[in-house]
Amino acid sequence: MNMVLWGLAGVLAVAFLAAGAMKLSQPKEKLVASGMGWAGDMSAGTVKLIGAMEVLAAVGLTVPALSGIAPVLVPLAALGLVLVMVGGVVVHARRSETQMIIVDVALLAFAAVVVWGRFGPYSF
Template sequence: MNLALWIVTALLAVAYLFGGAFKVITPKEKIAAGGSSGRWVEDFSAGGVKAIGTLEVLAAAGLVLPAVLDVAPVLVPLAALGLSLLMLGAAVIRLRRRETKLVVVDLVYAALAAFVAAGRFGPESFTG
């Protein structure tokens, strides 16, 4: 179970680190022009998109660094829980925009983050 949690955590951290950094450094208009998966930015200001990207980068760091450095490891499941909530919000935005095919992707990310949160709060906790 611990190995599965680490694998999922690493995959999520990499995905959110790169995805969040992309949102921070790329102009909103360029994200929207990238295809149907990026049109959600039309519902947010440029600052809002950068804030979401920043949250994703911080969550990626929060998934790994506290456990690796053994500094406040309780932050790992909290970061995973935050990501899960973020992705549930993303799914709501997609539903509101009638982008139903992409809702599944958001829900898979939410489920993976919830798996990490449940595992690190529960049976494979770093604190107990």
């Protein structure tokens, strides 16, 4: 199970590092044009904040466990992603973006499994 949790954390870290870096590096208008229509409903600062949270979560999912310094941050980072994904589900539901809701729920489930495993029976 430890390998499954590492795998899920790795998948989440890669996905959210890429998504967060894109939100931080691209202007809001370019994000909207590239298919992130929800970004048009939010301020540029909010989009950047979401991107920063995603990048920090990606770092928090991997670095503490790999370094052995404060590994309790791993499930806390995953919990933060659960909250971000709940927000994503709400935003996509309001916009009737069913396919994006499915992606958000899958990522939410992965993060929830990491929270359960690392806070519970498979902590570091």
